[in-house]
Amino acid sequence: MTGRVLVIGLGPGEARFLTGDAVAALESADAVYGYKPYLDRVPPRDGQELVPSDNREEIARAGAALERAAAGATVAIVSGGDPGVFAMAAAVCEAIEAGPPAWRTLPVTIHPGVTAMLALAARVGAPLGHDFCALSLSDNLKPWAVVEKRLDAAARAGFAMAFYNPISRARPWQLGAAFDILRTALPPHVPVIFGRAIGRSDERVTIVPLERADPALADMATLIIIGTTETRIVERPGLEPLVYTPRSLPL
Amino acid sequence: MTGRVLVIGLGPGEARFLTGDAVAALESADAVYGYKPYLDRVPPRDGQELVPSDNREEIARAGAALERAAAGATVAIVSGGDPGVFAMAAAVCEAIEAGPPAWRTLPVTIHPGVTAMLALAARVGAPLGHDFCALSLSDNLKPWAVVEKRLDAAARAGFAMAFYNPISRARPWQLGAAFDILRTALPPHVPVIFGRAIGRSDERVTIVPLERADPALADMATLIIIGTTETRIVERPGLEPLVYTPRSLPL
Numbered sequence: 234m235t236g237r238v239l240v241i242g243l244g245p246g247e248a249r250f251l252t253g254d255a256v257a258a259l260e261s262a263d264a265v266y267g268y269k270p271y272l273d274r275v276p277p278r279d280g281q282e283l284v285p286s287d288n289r290e291e292i293a294r295a296g297a298a299l300e301r302a303a304a305g306a307t308v309a310i311v312s313g314g315d316p317g318v319f320a321m322a323a324a325v326c327e328a329i330e331a332g333p334p335a336w337r338t339l340p341v342t343i344h345p346g347v348t349a350m351l352a353l354a355a356r357v358g359a360p361l362g363h364d365f366c367a368l369s370l371s372d373n374l375k376p377w378a379v380v381e382k383r384l385d386a387a388a389r390a391g392f393a394m395a396f397y398n399p400i401s402r403a404r405p406w407q408l409g410a411a412f413d414i415l416r417t418a419l420p421p422h423v424p425v426i427f428g429r430a431i432g433r434s435d436e437r438v439t440i441v442p443l444e445r446a447d448p449a450l451a452d453m454a455t456l457i458i459i460g461t462t463e464t465r466i467v468e469r470p471g472l473e474p475l476v477y478t479p480r481s482l483p484l
Numbered sequence: 485m486t487g488r489v490l491v492i493g494l495g496p497g498e499a500r501f502l503t504g505d506a507v508a509a510l511e512s513a514d515a516v517y518g519y520k521p522y523l524d525r526v527p528p529r530d531g532q533e534l535v536p537s538d539n540r541e542e543i544a545r546a547g548a549a550l551e552r553a554a555a556g557a558t559v560a561i562v563s564g565g566d567p568g569v570f571a572m573a574a575a576v577c578e579a580i581e582a583g584p585p586a587w588r589t590l591p592v593t594i595h596p597g598v599t600a601m602l603a604l605a606a607r608v609g610a611p612l613g614h615d616f617c618a619l620s621l622s623d624n625l626k627p628w629a630v631v632e633k634r635l636d637a638a639a640r641a642g643f644a645m646a647f648y649n650p651i652s653r654a655r656p657w658q659l660g661a662a663f664d665i666l667r668t669a670l671p672p673h674v675p676v677i678f679g680r681a682i683g684r685s686d687e688r689v690t691i692v693p694l695e696r697a698d699p700a701l702a703d704m705a706t707l708i709i710i711g712t713t714e715t716r717i718v719e720r721p722g723l724e725p726l727v728y729t730p731r732s733l734p735l
Contacts, residue, residue: 250503250504251503257500318602318613322610326613327730345606351493354594355568355595355596362573364619366638367612374735375732376734382641387617390633392638465581469588477578
């Protein structure tokens with residue numbers, strides 16, 4: 234009996250955002266490992282075991298799943314959004330590299346998903362329609378000075394940006410500091426988009442100019458998109474505005 | 485009769501990568517507009533008209549679809565991957581902004597998809613597992629000097645990168661110039677991943693160190709991922725290596 238490891242992206246919140254590929258992978262698993270709120274989104278299947286774990290326990294979760302696969306099971310490890318963007322795919326690779334040699338013989342397939350920044354961008358228009366970066370604002374896993382350097386470089390080079398992990402109870406000041414850095418490099422009108430629970434009944438989207446960007450508009454589950462100097466807001470009568478970054482810069 | 489505009493991401497190549505949301509949106513359309521190779525991927529439906537157009541005709545295509553929606557039809561405009569990443573969502577917003585006032589009254593929904601960089605990353609491991617950028621290397625819509633500046637800034641700030649539109653017959657030298665810029669800013673061992681037709685029978689994936697990155701490995705349909713100084717390659721007996729960028733930097 235040969236075990237297998239499936240790393241699966243659940244997309245942003247609603248079941249309709251799952252790919253057919255992810256649905257089929259989930260169905261084939263004997264056991265599904267993940268952060269509890271993500272497991273709640275896995276379609277129930279008889280005989281499939283769900284193994285919840287806490288957030289910020291990625292390496293322990295990956296290790297437990299790999300051990301089970303090494304014993305012959307088909308295990309799924311799930312992430313919200315896409316597993317390759319600030320999520321479980323890197324943790325699984327890291328656990329395999331550091332783990333026993335047997336783990337390197339396990340077939341691993343990674344099933345991509347719609348990551349949060351794409352869902353929020355789609356919700357408001359096309360703010361990531363030109364060159365952009367994705368950054369985690371968490372300084373749990375990297376020095377804050379690196380975040381500062383990347384924010385400044387991205388703003389000065391004209392990238393739109395998506396912030397993952399913008400704020401948490403343990404990281405209350407970092408998002409305000411990030412906005413301060415952006416305000417030194419970008420004009421005050423640059424649109425900032427706060428999005429939470431996209432596509433769900435408790436969805437919340439707020440668009441403000443950078444000069445009024447307030448960390449209080451975000452919580453742990455918020456994704457933030459920062460436009461560029463060129464980002465446009467198209468007002469529409471009776472409809473929400475469209476926010477987009479043009480595909481072209483003057484030649 | 486009120487028309488509607490659906491901008492839909494088809495994901496990377498295979499039907500299994502479509503989301504349920506995209507499938508439902510496609511089914512509801514009276515007519516589907518898109519670049520011909522993408523229309524070939526739309527599941528056939530009786531009574532639905534397919535309206536092909538050439539690549540690089542985004543604004544004309546968006547205008548034709550908007551005109552039809554303004555006349556009362558439900559029109560879909562499709563992109564490969566995600567419509568918000570170097571694709572049709574920004575073109576549709578741009579056409580609405582520049583078009584007749586009636587177009588601003590049309591309901592527009594954008595249906596996100598799995599963009600090519602996420603599919604290629606999943607195929608090889610998690611090379612975008614930490615902060616990263618997405619750049620179009622095309623200088624059709626922006627000055628080449630902007631591309632150079634962004635490449636240099638992203639490399640020096642430690643972002644992984646994904647290159648869209650890396651090369652074409654009309655842009656033969658730009659990718660080589662991009663590699664030269666990266667070689668001045670990054671060490672020679674940084675992994676470069678070339679991916680084409682991911683998940684299809686003619687899939688081709690090549691991983692080389694930056695010092696040996698050769699534009700001849702790419703064509704118009706190739707996506708390229710550049711790792712960082714930290715990106716790891718995990719060799720596995722009898723299996724392809726895993727390439728991943730660790731989630732953490734030393735604190």
